[in-house]
Amino acid sequence: MDKKIAVFPGSFDPFTVGHQSIVNRALPIFDKIIIGIGINHEKNSLFDFSKRKFWIEQIFKKNPKVEVASFKGLTVEFCKQINAGYILRGLRTSADFEYERQIGQLNKSLFYEIETVFFLTMPEHTFISSSVVRELIKYKGDMTKYVPEIIAKEIMNNY
Numbered sequence: 001m002d003k004k005i006a007v008f009p010g011s012f013d014p015f016t017v018g019h020q021s022i023v024n025r026a027l028p029i030f031d032k033i034i035i036g037i038g039i040n041h042e043k044n045s046l047f048d049f050s051k052r053k054f055w056i057e058q059i060f061k062k063n064p065k066v067e068v069a070s071f072k073g074l075t076v077e078f079c080k081q082i083n084a085g086y087i088l089r090g091l092r093t094s095a096d097f098e099y100e101r102q103i104g105q106l107n108k109s110l111f112y113e114i115e116t117v118f119f120l121t122m123p124e125h126t127f128i129s130s131s132v133v134r135e136l137i138k139y140k141g142d143m144t145k146y147v148p149e150i151i152a153k154e155i156m157n158n159y
């Protein structure tokens with residue numbers, strides 16, 4: 001049987017405890033999870049790609065089932081290239097659902113073989129997003145509860 005490979009796509013600017021929880025909960029279901037950092041030149045990121053990648057690698061360094069990669073263009077094309085049959089996404093709110101429904105159905109119509117798998121966020125993570133964390137960093141608020149420790153430490157020391 002083919003290995004169950006999932007892509008968890010996103011900007012991860014930066015990776016939050018919400019993202020971490022989705023990956024950890026999905027791990028028992030898949031043989032491999034590729035965290036795919038989408039490179040989108042129209043989105044101005046706060047953290048450069050190599051920093052975002054380094055942090056995620058550190059967070060999962062003890063777990064050989066997790067890899068980090070970058071991709072440009074369509075998520076389904078990236079999945080095809082690396083032989084991934086699943087796209088992993090998190091759902092926080094009904095607004096997330098409406099957005100994800102459209103993209104998920106579009107992806108299904110583009111490439112039928114790929115299934116999108118959704119995880120409901122933990123209730124305590126529903127209000128956490130990378131953009132909220134970026135706002136906290138900008139206005140020097142406490143973001144330490146919302147990102148993994150290694151990221152919090154480095155941001156507190158350098159930003």
Ligand code: ADP
Pocket residue numbers: 009010011012013016017018019022088089090091092096120121122125126127128129130
């Ligand atoms: P995008 O640029 O695609 O929105 P993000 O990095 O913001 O990328 O998010 C990637 C994925 O993680 C999305 O499926 C999103 O719904 C999910 N996600 C984001 N924040 C959380 C959270 N707090 N809890 C659970 N899932 C989340």
